Amino acid sequence: MVRNIFSRRAFLSSALSAGAALTLPYPQGSALAQSRRETLRHVTGGAINTLDPTMLGSTRESFGLSMNVYDRLMTFGSRPIGAFATFDPAHLQGELAESCEISADQRRLTLHLRDNAVWHDGTPVMAEDIKWSLDRCVSANSLARPQFSSGSLTTPDQFRIAGERTIEISLPKPDRLAMANLAMPYAIMVNSRLARQHATSDDPWAQQWLQHNTAAGGAFRVENFRPGVNVTLTRHNGWHSGAPPFFQRIISQTVPEATTRAGLIEREDADIVIDLEAYDIMALSRRGKVHIDSVVESNCFTHLAFNTQSAPFDNVLVRRAIALALPYQDLFAASIFGRGKPLYGADWSERSPAPDFPQPLPFSQNVQKAREMLMKAGHPDGFHTTFSYATSQTTTAEPMAALIQEALGHIGITVRIDKLPDAQFNTMQARRQLDFYTDTAAGWIEHAYYFFYLYFTRDQRWNFSNWNSPQMVELVEKARFETDEAAYVAECQGMLDLLVDQVPLILLWQPNMDAVTVPDLTGFTYQYYRQVDFRTLARS
Amino acid sequence: MSAEKHLLPPLVRRIGLRLGAALPALFCVILFTFIMMRVLPGDPAVYFASGPNAGQAEIQELRHKMGLDAPMPVQFLHYLENLVTGDLGRSLTTGQSVARDMQERLPASLELTLTALALSLLISLPLGLTAAWWSGSKYDQFVRAFCSACFCIPPFVSGILLVYVCYYWLGLAPDPTGRINIFLPQPPRLTGLLLIDSALAGDWTAWHEAAGQLVLPATTMALFVIAPLTRMTRAAVISVLGADYIRTARAMGLPTWRIMIVYTLRNALMPVLTTVGIVFSTMMGANVLVEKIFSWPGVASYALDALVSSDYAPVQGFILLMACLFILVNLVIDLLLGVLDPRVSVE
Numbered sequence: 018m019v020r021n022i023f024s025r026r027a028f029l030s031s032a033l034s035a036g037a038a039l040t041l042p043y044p045q046g047s048a049l050a051q052s053r054r055e056t057l058r059h060v061t062g063g064a065i066n067t068l069d070p071t072m073l074g075s076t077r078e079s080f081g082l083s084m085n086v087y088d089r090l091m092t093f094g095s096r097p098i099g100a101f102a103t104f105d106p107a108h109l110q111g112e113l114a115e116s117c118e119i120s121a122d123q124r125r126l127t128l129h130l131r132d133n134a135v136w137h138d139g140t141p142v143m144a145e146d147i148k149w150s151l152d153r154c155v156s157a158n159s160l161a162r163p164q165f166s167s168g169s170l171t172t173p174d175q176f177r178i179a180g181e182r183t184i185e186i187s188l189p190k191p192d193r194l195a196m197a198n199l200a201m202p203y204a205i206m207v208n209s210r211l212a213r214q215h216a217t218s219d220d221p222w223a224q225q226w227l228q229h230n231t232a233a234g235g236a237f238r239v240e241n242f243r244p245g246v247n248v249t250l251t252r253h254n255g256w257h258s259g260a261p262p263f264f265q266r267i268i269s270q271t272v273p274e275a276t277t278r279a280g281l282i283e284r285e286d287a288d289i290v291i292d293l294e295a296y297d298i299m300a301l302s303r304r305g306k307v308h309i310d311s312v313v314e315s316n317c318f319t320h321l322a323f324n325t326q327s328a329p330f331d332n333v334l335v336r337r338a339i340a341l342a343l344p345y346q347d348l349f350a351a352s353i354f355g356r357g358k359p360l361y362g363a364d365w366s367e368r369s370p371a372p373d374f375p376q377p378l379p380f381s382q383n384v385q386k387a388r389e390m391l392m393k394a395g396h397p398d399g400f401h402t403t404f405s406y407a408t409s410q411t412t413t414a415e416p417m418a419a420l421i422q423e424a425l426g427h428i429g430i431t432v433r434i435d436k437l438p439d440a441q442f443n444t445m446q447a448r449r450q451l452d453f454y455t456d457t458a459a460g461w462i463e464h465a466y467y468f469f470y471l472y473f474t475r476d477q478r479w480n481f482s483n484w485n486s487p488q489m490v491e492l493v494e495k496a497r498f499e500t501d502e503a504a505y506v507a508e509c510q511g512m513l514d515l516l517v518d519q520v521p522l523i524l525l526w527q528p529n530m531d532a533v534t535v536p537d538l539t540g541f542t543y544q545y546y547r548q549v550d551f552r553t554l555a556r557s
Numbered sequence: 558m559s560a561e562k563h564l565l566p567p568l569v570r571r572i573g574l575r576l577g578a579a580l581p582a583l584f585c586v587i588l589f590t591f592i593m594m595r596v597l598p599g600d601p602a603v604y605f606a607s608g609p610n611a612g613q614a615e616i617q618e619l620r621h622k623m624g625l626d627a628p629m630p631v632q633f634l635h636y637l638e639n640l641v642t643g644d645l646g647r648s649l650t651t652g653q654s655v656a657r658d659m660q661e662r663l664p665a666s667l668e669l670t671l672t673a674l675a676l677s678l679l680i681s682l683p684l685g686l687t688a689a690w691w692s693g694s695k696y697d698q699f700v701r702a703f704c705s706a707c708f709c710i711p712p713f714v715s716g717i718l719l720v721y722v723c724y725y726w727l728g729l730a731p732d733p734t735g736r737i738n739i740f741l742p743q744p745p746r747l748t749g750l751l752l753i754d755s756a757l758a759g760d761w762t763a764w765h766e767a768a769g770q771l772v773l774p775a776t777t778m779a780l781f782v783i784a785p786l787t788r789m790t791r792a793a794v795i796s797v798l799g800a801d802y803i804r805t806a807r808a809m810g811l812p813t814w815r816i817m818i819v820y821t822l823r824n825a826l827m828p829v830l831t832t833v834g835i836v837f838s839t840m841m842g843a844n845v846l847v848e849k850i851f852s853w854p855g856v857a858s859y860a861l862d863a864l865v866s867s868d869y870a871p872v873q874g875f876i877l878l879m880a881c882l883f884i885l886v887n888l889v890i891d892l893l894l895g896v897l898d899p900r901v902s903v904e
Binding site for chain 1: 597598599600601603613614615616618619622649650651652653658661717720721724725728732733734735739740849850852854858859862865866867
């Protein structure tokens, strides 16, 4: 009994002293080991979940990271806009390949690798590595396979080693996207000797190992990777596929709260962020302590989609009526504060449009005509429908939904607004259970035909409006293998005309990307994969 | 010596019984979360096979890879089979096994919660004790108002406010992102608790940094639980103050501090300790917002991210972990109560 009381006392007093020990002193001026000037700190709301961008389920942030860590054979050039730059879809150049020859029949590509190209471990880049990497893209079960098929790259026998540092790619038909596909985030070139050591019979392409490790040769190597928390990169000094990067060290960190990210930049604790909320950007630009590069996301479009296979939106007149009833200007102002480029209100009466997509289409508001159109469609008293959007889009989609509800109310259509959690929204979208909704899409290859192929044909999730138009399919198939430039332009114009006539979806605008940086950071480049390219950034 | 021999076996038996009794509850938790996740709308395969050009074939492939194309009872049996071998499944959000993610993130949550709990106890025990001692006075009223104010402000408001004032405005606190200054190397991992790891490694810079990062989130969490702890302490102390032994102690002329600390507080600690158990379990699961605001790499924000993207395995793993923690904490509290008051263990 005595013993028991003693232990009770001992416990109580030790608990007290433990409590005292936990009193927290504040850190005094800490000496940071690394030179801050040569370190870039990037903060993002997203998360990097894999080092291999081809993994099913990899996030957009993972694509962005891999562009800095892995080299591709090809890359898009860039062109300056004011103080910063944007990728140039018209100018494809070599990255790991020094030069590229195309045969006269456009069915054979010969790529010559850089002589001085080395992997991160210092071993030279050989044609067999490239062959293995390309084989991996078309053979392994990954996101690369469907992407490569859009460039007619489907089987390993299309890739042939034609010399120590030469690789030959043969195509069944001349395909205008074959070359561009070699520049895509999925087309990573892997150090095959290293990767093969970690391949197993179940996993011949080392997909498991490459999720958390790299076998790369890009501008930066991965020093430390904590999925969903942060990644640290260091410069690869043996990289010669482009101008040597300024930064010695990159830290890319996940900071979920947008307001915290804004605060970090304003206090210069972080150097760059590209995913802030519009209201934070407005406030930041008013206070003027940070530098903001705004660029229209040229390969991106926000739209309203209909399910064209179910009533009432299977009726083209209903779709036209809605396109006439929308208050485009108000939507643009309320939803994204006018920070972007409108994709409506074009005037095509005098000249036919350039064969580009996305571009402004000739839609504008005319409520009287909308009413008449709805009458003609057989809905003189309107109808009930549901407008849906995903929770992650709330800041832009909520004001949009309210305005649409009001505007369609004027022509007798009653709209119920349905805000859905992202997972549920995506599932319903893929299963064609959404009648009328908004979403934003970004295509990686800025060819009009590619956008139409991706977003307006076939039974797949990205055919947003579930559109089934034999005419469109025919045009797309023709344009894909078209070698005559004039015919290609005509086909693209045909697609645009069909889109305007049938209104499977309504284009709204292209949002801006706002890169918010500390004042001394220069060299921001907008990339089609909508992530930060660390290689071009520098401190002045 | 002989006392120990008699004491130990019942203690072990008691722990064993308690853990055994928890097994059916654990099974129910597993079954319930399993069904819940599958009843919720949202197909993880669609969410994750969402790269450009990923069509129905990729979605089907992913469903097959995740075993989602099997009937539900079969899926459940597979899940149980894996659980027995310690495999909690893979997270699609981080691409890692859930067990590894938990192992990495649980210490972060534990460190934060324990610090917050210690902080709130340091504040609420003296507050409750003194408020009870001078109950009915102006001071008592003030403590009551203070508690109400703390309880009324939800953590996401107080958190953002603290960040705004202490970091953004005054620049006193380090940037509210994570557990340690991002530019510093992490101390070698032993326990995963940075304060302990850095102390063991003798790296006092890291210790100071880690402690500094803890101040704001721990304060945010502590503010919210000060009210229940203080109120509980006050009520318990008031009931003890009326006891015969306190009157005797006063009549004997013992010093006030001795009556307060040794005779009153100790005897009043029982209900407080029970509340601490409940508060701790709640804090572990409910600090999602605090973790989000301070970019804290803990288990709660991990589970929330997974829930948003319909990623089954991490959510199931998280709830299972919380259930186990709850059971453990209750067990520990029970044993502690026995230390505080031997009469409890006799029962």
